[in-house]
Amino acid sequence: MSVLTVENLGKSYRMMANAGPRTHFGYRTLRDDVMAWLKAPLRWFRRDAGLPPQDFWALREVSFSVNQGDVVGIIGHNGAGKSTLLKILSRITKPTLGEIRLRGRVGSLLEVGTGFHPELTGRENIFLNGAILGMRRHEILKKFDQIVEFAEITQFLDTPVKRYSSGMYVRLAFAVAAHLEPEILIVDEVLAVGDIAFQRKCMGRMREVGRSGTTILFVSHNMPAIESLCTRAILLDHGKVALDGGVGQIVQEYHRRVLSGPGEVxxxxxxxxxxxxxxxxxxxxxxxxxxxxxxxxxxxxxxxxxxxxxxxxxxxxxxxxxxxxxxxxxxxxxxxxxxxxxxxxxxxxxxxxxxxxxxxxxxxxxxxxxxxxxxxxxxxxxxxxxxxxxxxxEGELFGSGRGHHRGVCIAPSQWCFEPS
Structure with missing residues (x-):
């Protein structure tokens, strides 16, 4: 049964032709307005004076569906549209075009700062997030101790989260998202903020959540994590779905595309x-x-x-x-x-x-x-x-042929079969 359907999704931002860096996508501050007024007499001498604004499409013609219990990796180069897609699915950003159909509660862990009220304590934010997911107070209380223990913030539980370090913030955010039992869990690569021990802990928890039947959408540049956690992957390229299929095939294509592109060597x-x-x-x-x-x-x-x-x-x-x-x-x-x-x-x-x-x-x-x-x-x-x-x-190892290798290290081996 499909719990997520995306049809012809598109998201555009308005780019101002003669705007400075702060107005690149059409957003203005008071400082921008004052500077624009001071520079107004000179603007007609610019080459781009009078040029109409342009639309930048972060996502375009994106369509896919996800079934209940699927664990899907979303990969692509920086700027491919991965985070924009997750923000739209989390209902943080409104799409320009297209339709999204979601079944069930959605728990999201996006960039640091999303989803928590900075003035509220860790305790208050746990209950706030549960309420946003549609959970009743007694349901949240059942999970409360597990969340606090997983996040390792017991002594800071009644401190406003604006005073948390980025690592503490991420620990609590992940613990809330993963323990309040959403039907769909959306995780961006914010886990990179945590230390190594906590990253392992998070990966273990996501495997548990996936085995319980929760649908997971996971964005990461860490391909071993994608391969170990996901059974399917979607490759985004310049805002469009380039490939959708088995995780091994998609990761290989991602590596091939990165390999053919420029980079600092x-x-x-x-x-x-x-x-x-x-x-x-x-x-x-x-x-x-x-x-x-x-x-x-x-x-x-x-x-x-x-x-x-x-x-x-x-x-x-x-x-x-x-x-x-x-x-x-x-x-x-x-x-x-x-x-x-x-x-x-x-x-x-x-x-x-x-x-x-x-x-x-x-x-x-x-x-x-x-x-x-x-x-x-x-x-x-x-x-x-x-x-x-x-x-x-992937490559050929020790003359044994090209294969799909998993694990950490691969050693040469000799094989022998004797019929009995």
């Missing part, structure tokens, strides 16, 4: 200020493909090649360079280190490049971070927690 580390950088030894880091060209995309089983440009302000004896490859929630998956015996870099006293190569990358498809570490005897000199970001896409 050389990470300049010189200006990165961190307390862990005693000296800025790492100047840049570049991932290279099998042809030696800079890239941010590697294949399962493909060659991993990173080139580091190093420059120490003082000579460093017996330096050790370490690379840690982490997933999106900070779990260490691989550790690489320069050899301690027969070192390739016995002493760093002048600028140079250091290459590290892994012939067959044993990582499953997903997005990863590389932690960079440079130590001299005996101290850490330069450390960058999230130095380089890269994506692994």
């Amino acid at each position: 050389v990470t300049d580390l010189r200006s990165l200020e961190l307390p862990s950088r005693v000296y800025k030894v790492f100047r840049s880091a570049t991932l290279l493909d099998e042809k030696g060209q800079p890239t941010n995309f590697l294949q399962v089983g493909g060659r991993f090649h990173i080139r580091l440009v190093l420059d120490a302000p003082v000579p460093v004896e017996s330096p050790v360079v370490t690379l840690g490859i982490d997933d999106q929630i900070g779990q260490r998956l691989l550790s690489l280190q320069t050899p301690l015996t027969n070192p390739v870099l016995p002493r760093l006293q002048q600028p140079g490049t250091l290459d590290c190569i892994v012939e067959a990358l044993p990582l499953a498809p997903g997005e990863y971070w590389i932690k960079l570490g440079f130590a001299g005897v005996p101290d850490e000199i330069d450390e960058i927690e999230r130095g380089v970001r890269f994506t692994v896409t």
Whole structure:
């Protein structure tokens, strides 16, 4: 049974031809009006003077339906229209065109600041959100202790939420949305605000909610999270539905489109200020493909090649360079280190490049971070927690053929069958 139907949905914003940045979408403040009046005598000398306003379509001709119990990932590049779609489905933004039919209560977790009254306490906002969902007070009371325990805000429960940190705010917002049992749960990528432990907790709770029959719409740039949680995905591209189908197929197409687009492939580390950088030894880091060209995309089983440009302000004896490859929630998956015996870099006293190569990358498809570490005897000199970001896409691993790989790491294996 369909609980959500979207037909020919469109959302446009009015763009002013000769407006400044604050009036880009037609919204004006008192300051804008005063400045416009002061500049009025000069406006006729502008090239765009008198040009009519234009419409920018954030969404156009969007149609799909979702059945009860479906867990659907909505993915796409920045500006594809994902958040606009969720705001319309949550009845925060009114569509310009089209029709939406919803069955049941909708719980939404969008950007920080949406859905709570800042002057009310955490306790009061829990009851307010329950009332908005159509729940009675005794129904909310049944879930109240679970919400507070999950959000980990017991001592701040009677504090106005305007005094909460962004992490506290998100914890409470998610706990409310996920525990008040809406028929449809809408979650934007606001979970990225929480710490790693809470992100894991949220993913576990969403799996529980999905198994209970609640319909979930989940927006994220974290493809492993999309693949582990969702069975279906919708790919938005420039405000339109580009693809709708099985999550594996759609994620692959998303990676293909990102791979073919432009991107920054050389990470300049010189200006990165961190307390862990005693000296800025790492100047840049570049991932290279099998042809030696800079890239941010590697294949399962493909060659991993990173080139580091190093420059120490003082000579460093017996330096050790370490690379840690982490997933999106900070779990260490691989550790690489320069050899301690027969070192390739016995002493760093002048600028140079250091290459590290892994012939067959044993990582499953997903997005990863590389932690960079440079130590001299005996101290850490330069450390960058999230130095380089890269994506692994499907590929042929260890000559065993191209397949759909899940999990975290993939190891070579031998198989043998003997008929009995």
